[in-house]
Amino acid sequence: MQEQNTLATLGNVHLLGIGGVGVSAVARLMLARGLTVSGTDAKDLPVLDDLREAGARINVGYAASNLGDADTVVVSSIIKDGNPEYDEAVARGLRILHRSEGLAATMEGHKVITVAGTHGKTTTTSLVAFMLREAGISPTFAIGANIASLGVNAEYGQGRVFVAEADESDASFLNYAPDVAVVTNIEADHLDHYGSVEAVHRAFYDFACLLPDSGLLICCADDPGSLALAVRMRRERPELRVQTYGFAEVADRRLSDAKPVGLRFACTLEWGSGETAALELAVPGNHNLLNAAAAFAVGLDCGLEPEAAVAGLGAFTGAARRFDFRGEAGGVRVFDDYAHHPTEVTAALRAARAVAGDGAVHVLFQPHLFSRTKEFHREFAEALSLADSAYVLEIYPARETPIPGVTSELLTRELNTAGRLVSMAEAAEVLASVAAPGDVVMTIGAGDVTEQAGAIVAALEKRLGS
Known part of the structure; x- marks a missing residue:
């Protein structure tokens, strides 16, 4: 993990690719935190109007002069050498941060909940944010897709909880300092970056190691990679709280009796010494029941009563481009x-x-x-x-x-x-x-x-x- 940047050190921030879903989320949150924000995108996208209205200076079309008096430049993974604004930032010796590092700075002062995994992280992050907002906690959140249920992919809340989707594709999830980490699954993917399956698993292990001794790791027991991570962390860091969820018998929070109920999907969730909850979702499939079980575990850690957690999850209607x-x-x-x-x-x-x-x-x-x-x-x-x-x-x-x-x-x-x-x-x-x-x-x-x-x-x- 790189050294964390604080909001006070960033100065004026210029974001490259500001119209992208991930970078625009960072811009929204930086504006909400009171920073002076500018940015550029190649196209004049609808989201740019929202950012202008929020106070950002927006440019369409890259040019070195667009940097203005920027002190810090935030870039997405697709910004490379040859982009005139990136090259100008390098020439000036400005601080250049990956999108995830910019997002990490906005997490300052919050209880940070990060959701990672080869699959399911967008939906699970959305479920957590929606559930907490429905319960009145007013979380800050940043998600890698537009979420119909939430109305936006990033929002600065009034509470002290920050929920973020943590992207493993380029290992940028290692730039966060989470208090709670969810790992939905670990499989071979993005081998163009990692080179081997073993390197993917090492990255998720490093991600879990970011948690403090008082932290909470939540892993899916149905996924061999995620379960192996839970077992390893329990062995190596007995002071860390580790919880598992799934249909598997070994899960700490176990799902059973999954079935469609009309147009909804339902199951029973059991944990502890016989505590149970009836979980019913508007989004289909056992994979979404698993995602909801992970969110449920987060909700209880944030102080929700089980009834409030399942009610919030049941009202969630889905993320964009997820069924x-x-x-x-x-x-x-x-x-x-x-x-x-x-x-x-x-x-x-x-x-x-x-x-x-x-x-x-x-x-x-x-x-x-x-x-x-x-x-x-x-x-x-x-x-x-x-x-x-x-x-x-x-x-x-x-x-x-x-x-x-x-x-x-x-x-x-x-x-x-x-x-x-x-x-x-x-x-x-x-x-x-x-x-x-x-x-x-x-x-x-x-x-x-x-x-x-x-x-x-x-x-x-x-x-x-x-």
Whole structure:
């Protein structure tokens, strides 16, 4: 962990990529803490108007002169050498902080709750923040997605609790100083950064080691990596409080009797010496019951009564692009999900199967990153084969250049269900043509596949009527 920066040392702060969901969250919180804030983005995005209204000086288009009298520059991971403002900051010798370091500075004076994991961290962070706000605690929070239930992805609250999503993708979660840390799961991912599965596990261990002796580590007992971390920390740091949750018998907070109840999902949560609570969610799937169990544990640590915790969790309606309902036409429901790892795709499709009931499940999937597709194409094919039909778009490259021989065909030729490779131009019509009343259609992936959800609804209306 790097030395923590305090608000008093930052001076005037200039943020590069200020329109991005993560950097804009930092800007919101810095403005709320009374700092002088400016920033630049390549595009004039709607969020920039909100930041202008809050008092930030905003530029569209990068130029060295935009730095003005900045003392500190905050950057996202995508800002590199060659950006004129970044290069000017280096030339001036200004303090340059990663987005996570800027966020860490805004945590000053709070009880810090960080949520990490290969999957589920956005939803779990959102559940925690929403639950606490519903209970009147008024937390500050920063989340890596726009949250419909919260109305915003970052907010400065009146309480002393700070809830933050902790991103492991580039190991920047090691820049925080948490009092409570949640680890939803630990799996191989972001190997372009880490290089090996062992390095991923080491990073999560280092993350857990950031906790003070009085801290609390909350781990999922259903995930081998997370459970192994809990066991290790109990052995190495007996003074640290460690709690586990899950359907597994060994879990300290155990879930059981999970089932759909109408359009909701329910289970029984048991802990201690026979204490129980009935947990019922508006978001589907066992994976969300697990996320809620983690949030429940955080709530009790923050002083909530069990009844208040489950009530808040039950009122949560979801995070953007996490089993996000996008419309219905002709009796076919269309959902969109950000899943971009095989385990996430499996969880999304299992939830879709539960929602569909006797209907079929059809998926349009867009692989994200050449490196991830190369590493996990067989696992993706296995996950997609849970659907009745799976149609696959070409790889969304994001930050990567193509890898020779790595295309979506690596995945489609391993499918064990109906489906094929489709183009973006034909995707909506193809999915609409295979769906029947009572079915569920999902668009899945971290790229621009999300834009196809609305197109599929329109195509279904044309074919089946509204």
